[in-house]
Amino acid sequence: MSSDTILPTPLLRMALLGDAASSAAMGLLLAGGAGALAAPLGLPETLLRAAGLVLLPWAGWVALLGNAASVARNALRAVVAVNTVWVIDSLLLLAFARWFGLAPTALGVAFVLAQAAAVAAFAGVQAAALRRARQPA
Numbered sequence: 001m002s003s004d005t006i007l008p009t010p011l012l013r014m015a016l017l018g019d020a021a022s023s024a025a026m027g028l029l030l031a032g033g034a035g036a037l038a039a040p041l042g043l044p045e046t047l048l049r050a051a052g053l054v055l056l057p058w059a060g061w062v063a064l065l066g067n068a069a070s071v072a073r074n075a076l077r078a079v080v081a082v083n084t085v086w087v088i089d090s091l092l093l094l095a096f097a098r099w100f101g102l103a104p105t106a107l108g109v110a111f112v113l114a115q116a117a118a119v120a121a122f123a124g125v126q127a128a129a130l131r132r133a134r135q136p137a
Contacts, residue, residue, distance in 0.1 A: 005070045012129035016066030016079070019122040020059045026115060027055030041108035058082070076130050083123035090116035 008016070030037070030052025038045040062079060065071050090112050097104055104112065 004073050006073055006076070006130075006133040007070055008066070008068070009129055009133055012076070012126065012133060013066050015122055015125040015129055016062055019079070019083070019119075019126070020063035020066055022118060022122070023055045023062060024059035027052045027059055031056065040105065041111055042103050042105035043108050043112075044102070073130070073133075076126065076133075080123050080127045080130065083119050083126070087116045087120045087123065090119075 030048045032052070034045045034049035034052065037043075037048055041048070065075055065079065093100070093102070094104065094109060094112055
């Protein structure tokens with residue numbers, strides 16, 4: 001193993017597997033229920049379905065990392081970075097919704113903020129756990 005590989009701590013493993021499970025659940029909800037969710041959320045069905053379809057392979061990759069005996073540090077940095085971009089994009093979606101021709105309902109705003117908060121929490125725990133992770137002997 002190289003010095004760029006780390007042994008995941010229980011905290012990091014939990015953060016990765018929790019991220020994977022919630023991403024898979026949200027992906028299934030959005031991909032399968034986009035039609036039913038569009039009107040109550042005030043968001044386009046295509047946007048919801050696309051987000052769900054993006055989350056499914058993401059969840060698989062993060063689960064693989066969470067179950068690995070050792071993980072490349074850069075792979076974990078990528079998880080934190082992508083999660084951070086997801087949060088920023090979620091906030092930008094709400095901030096510029098009218099500019100994009102969107103009109104999220106109050107429920108839609110709460111939905112986007114809640115999932116962004118959850119992703120931000122995972123990114124924060126993952127980043128903290130990554131800083132504490134040790135290299136293999």
